[in-house]
Amino acid sequence: MERQQYVExxxxxxxxGGYAAVRTAAEAGLKEFGPDPVLFRWLGQAHAVEDDDDHDREAEAAYRTGLALAEDDLGLLVSYLELCLRSDSFEYPGRARRAVVLQERIEELAPPGSPERERVDDATGWAGRGYWDDLNLAAAHGQAQQAATAEQSVLVTDALRRAARGESSEDTGEDLQAAELAAAVELLQGARNAPLRLLLAHRVEAYVLTFVASFGLNKALVWSGVLDFSLWGWLLWAPMLVAEAKLRQAKKLGQERVITRIQERHDEMHLP
Structure with a gap:
């Protein structure tokens, strides 16, 4: 396999989202072709996205090695800058100092309006957030996640209805969303999962009724004198949590299948 094929x-x-597979592919390319700035960038990004101290160290090592080969590689410079800005300046003061140098170098090399300068602006804006900015961003992120989950529930319900009518499902191929839906249909089939299918089909109503029932049960137990303080009502949330866990499991399973198919396609393309 050629170097560019490893990059692709x-x-x-x-x-x-196949970050572990990216690291494996990048390392295989580096082993076969030797040091390469682009492969070091992919290796670093696949470590940095894990947002873990050990992975951050590996990402920094990859970026520094790549920049030793190509000191003006904008992809490496911007990726390294993003890592430095995201790191805790008290715990990693060296990265904070390097961020200043990296930003200056990128501004020298990248013209205004270029994709690299836009990434720098996004990264510096993120790093300069205040407390209230973090709260607003967290709230917006939570709302986006809720909207995505609600949309997934609708799509899964439609897919389950088609499956119940006996409509044959097409091969999902490398379509991530289709693979996730197919996995959800598999995981939610059978009589034992009928209550979960009902909850997902009426997700908003289920959340409202569960909240009212759990709150009411806690209040009833306290007002009746059975308990001075009650959390038993929260147990009524268990079915909703199980349903949401099924959706997360389906997303993970669908992602794993797509990653496997991409790897298989690449392996078949490059068989001798």
Whole structure:
């Protein structure tokens, strides 16, 4: 396999969240072709996205090695800057100092309006957030996640209804959303999962009724004198939590299948 083919594999796998597979592919390319700035960038990004101290150290090592080969590589410079800005300046003061140098160098190399300068603006804006900005961003992120989950519930319900009518499902191929829906249909089939299917089909109503029932049960137990303080009502949330866990499991399973298919396609393309 050629070096560029390793780069393309990394790009495709990164797009579907196959970060471990990206690291494997980048390392394989480096082992076969030797040091390469682009492969070091993909290796660093696949570590940095995990947002873990050990992975951050590996990402920094990859970026620094890549920049030793190509000191003006904008992809490496911007990726390294993003890592430095995200790191705790008290715990990693060296990265904070390097962020200043990296930003200055990028501004020298990248013209205004370029994708690299836009990434720098986004990264510096993120790093300069205040307390209230963090709260607003967290709230917006939570709302976006709720909207995505609600949309997934609707799509899963439609897919389950089609499956119940006996409509044959098409091969999902490398379509991530289709693979996640197919996995959800598999995980929610059977009589034992009928209550979960009902909850997902009426998700908003289920959340409202569960809240009212759990709050009412807690109040009833306290007002009746059975308990001075009650959390038993929260147990009524268990079915909703199980239903949401099924959706998360389906997303993970669908993602794993797409990653496997991409890897299989690349392996088949490059068989001798």
């Amino acid at each position: 594999r990394c790009s495709e796998l990164f797009a579907v």
